Amino acid sequence: MRIRLLPYLFKQALNNILSNRVVHAIGLGTMVVSLLIFGTFLLLFVNLNAWVQGWGHSMSMSVYLNDDISAAQRAEITSFIGNLAEAEIKRFISKDAALRDLRSALGSQAGVLEGLSDNPLPASFEVTFTDMDDRGTDLKGIKQALQDMYGVEEVQYSEEWLHRFEGLMNIIKLVGFVIGGLLCLGILFIVTNTIKLTIYSRKEEIEILKLVGATDWFVKIPYLFEGMIQGILSGVFALVILYFGYFLISTKKMYFLGLAGLDFVFIPYQYTLLIILISVSLGLLGCFIAVGRFFDI
Amino acid sequence: MIQLFHLFKNFGPSIALGDLNLRVHEGEFVFVTGPSGAGKTTLLRLIFGAEIPTSGHILINGVNLSRISRLKLDLLRRKIGFVFQDFKLLPKKTVFENVALALEVTGEHPSFIRKRTHRTLKLVGLAEKEKAYPLQLSGGEQQRVAIARAIVKDPLILLADEPTGNLDSDLTKDIMILFRSIHLKGTTVVIATHSRELLEDTAQRTVFLHNGRIVGKK
Numbered sequence: 298m299r300i301r302l303l304p305y306l307f308k309q310a311l312n313n314i315l316s317n318r319v320v321h322a323i324g325l326g327t328m329v330v331s332l333l334i335f336g337t338f339l340l341l342f343v344n345l346n347a348w349v350q351g352w353g354h355s356m357s358m359s360v361y362l363n364d365d366i367s368a369a370q371r372a373e374i375t376s377f378i379g380n381l382a383e384a385e386i387k388r389f390i391s392k393d394a395a396l397r398d399l400r401s402a403l404g405s406q407a408g409v410l411e412g413l414s415d416n417p418l419p420a421s422f423e424v425t426f427t428d429m430d431d432r433g434t435d436l437k438g439i440k441q442a443l444q445d446m447y448g449v450e451e452v453q454y455s456e457e458w459l460h461r462f463e464g465l466m467n468i469i470k471l472v473g474f475v476i477g478g479l480l481c482l483g484i485l486f487i488v489t490n491t492i493k494l495t496i497y498s499r500k501e502e503i504e505i506l507k508l509v510g511a512t513d514w515f516v517k518i519p520y521l522f523e524g525m526i527q528g529i530l531s532g533v534f535a536l537v538i539l540y541f542g543y544f545l546i547s548t549k550k551m552y553f554l555g556l557a558g559l560d561f562v563f564i565p566y567q568y569t570l571l572i573i574l575i576s577v578s579l580g581l582l583g584c585f586i587a588v589g590r591f592f593d594i
Numbered sequence: 595m596i597q598l599f600h601l602f603k604n605f606g607p608s609i610a611l612g613d614l615n616l617r618v619h620e621g622e623f624v625f626v627t628g629p630s631g632a633g634k635t636t637l638l639r640l641i642f643g644a645e646i647p648t649s650g651h652i653l654i655n656g657v658n659l660s661r662i663s664r665l666k667l668d669l670l671r672r673k674i675g676f677v678f679q680d681f682k683l684l685p686k687k688t689v690f691e692n693v694a695l696a697l698e699v700t701g702e703h704p705s706f707i708r709k710r711t712h713r714t715l716k717l718v719g720l721a722e723k724e725k726a727y728p729l730q731l732s733g734g735e736q737q738r739v740a741i742a743r744a745i746v747k748d749p750l751i752l753l754a755d756e757p758t759g760n761l762d763s764d765l766t767k768d769i770m771i772l773f774r775s776i777h778l779k780g781t782t783v784v785i786a787t788h789s790r791e792l793l794e795d796t797a798q799r800t801v802f803l804h805n806g807r808i809v810g811k812k
Contacts, residue, residue: 301701301703302701305698316686416663452807501682501684502684504682505682505684505695506695506699507671507675508642508644508671508682509670509671509672509695509696509699509743510668510669510670510671510696510699510700510747511668511670511699512669512699513664514666515663515699
């Protein structure tokens with residue numbers, strides 16, 4: 298095969314795509330949809346993962362105090378937390394402030410609090426932890442130490458939630474692999490059939506090419522180019538649509554479980570390259586399968 | 595140039611060719627004739643490598659077809675021109691593109707392909723119809739395009755299967771003149787035909803086939 302032939306064969310591939318544009322458009326559309334599903338899943342996974350990681354890095358802890366806590370006991374607790382390098386008291390929530398927060402959270406339902414004879418909510422410290430991975434923070438130990446202190450009623454932190462989310466992330470990852478695998482098989486099937494259809498439509502031409510001395514590769518290479526072009530186009534289109542969808546969503550402030558405003562990020566460039574690589578590889582592989590048995594002339 | 599040794603070809607239970615031995619020398623002009631179903635087309639397709647013999651050997655220019663790779667067979671076909679009874683032209687390509695196809699597969703330079711294709715179309719009298727499509731041409735013109743495609747690469751051997759089967763007697767004469775002029779340039783020509791008209795006033799060697807066997811030579 299002479300290198301000089303490659304531009305000629307590439308032109309042949311473009312001509313083939315144009316002359317079978319309906320078949321290619323259907324194949325391309327289906328591939329774009331499949332890649333878009335995969336890309337959306339990836340986008341959600343990347344963001345969920347980032348959020349969970351973010352929580353992991355800056356955990357919050359609520360230290361609820363007894364109603365009869367003395368000033369000295371409160372000062373002892375404050376000093377204990379102050380001595381922890383990674384911890385910081387975000388704020389002290391008095392009993393009244395806690396009730397106010399609850400009242401504003403309930404909004405129009407706040408009337409249910411009117412019948413209360415006294416305030417049942419405890420005062421609390423809201424403590425945040427940062428750089429926990431670097432410092433090897435033992436949250437369980439801190440919780441236990443605080444609970445053993447006089448004046449502390451209960452200590453709660455979000456680690457249990459985090460563990461639950463990590464479990465959920467693993468399930469999502471598994472589901473992602475299964476869906477991704479099935480979508481890849483679907484794409485392979487689509488490409489193979491698209492190329493098979495174009496080969497059928499050019500059967501006569503292939504026969505004549507072989508009869509005038511064309512080598513197998515001379516006939517096959519345009520189809521491989523076709524698969525590659527289809528792979529690149531579908532990957533790029535899917536990413537453009539995905540980015541457009543991301544752009545629309547990211548302009549709105551995202552809240553997840555009412556916890557906090559969340560940053561919504563696009564998939565990293567390595568993943569965009571992965572999508573292109575997958576679509577091109579599947580395009581080429583589909584073509585190899587399609588052209589494999591067509592040239593016994 | 596072409597040597598056939600104890601050549602057999604079966605299609606299922608039916609025997610298309612049986613124990614065929616034939617030698618065609620370099621630069622020779624040979625007719626292969628016989629009634630329909632005698633095995634003429636099968637013989638040409640075997641020489642071209644489009645069919646595999648059931649047994650026996652075919653040597654083209656000293657190369658045994660049953661012992662060469664697929665790639666070498668493709669390359670050998672570039673030295674053989676084949677004119678099909680049904681022309682086998684691509685309707686969506688112009689006359690020029692149909693003829694140039696035989697050179698494009700060899701990877702020749704585009705300027706060489708252009709020059710050679712023009713020259714060949716001029717030789718077959720179709721220089722004015724380069725841009726026409728096959729279906730815009732008469733049967734005789736289509737046949738000449740098919741011949742041009744077969745000879746554009748200066749083949750060592752030219753095989754033609756019933757090249758005048760669809761043509762009237764005037765066009766038949768024109769086509770035969772064309773074949774003789776190609777032969778005069780040194781190409782070995784083998785024509786399969788059942789046309790008596792074609793054989794009547796010819797001095798060329800003729801091989802008679804019947805039921806897949808050689809039953810006479812002239």
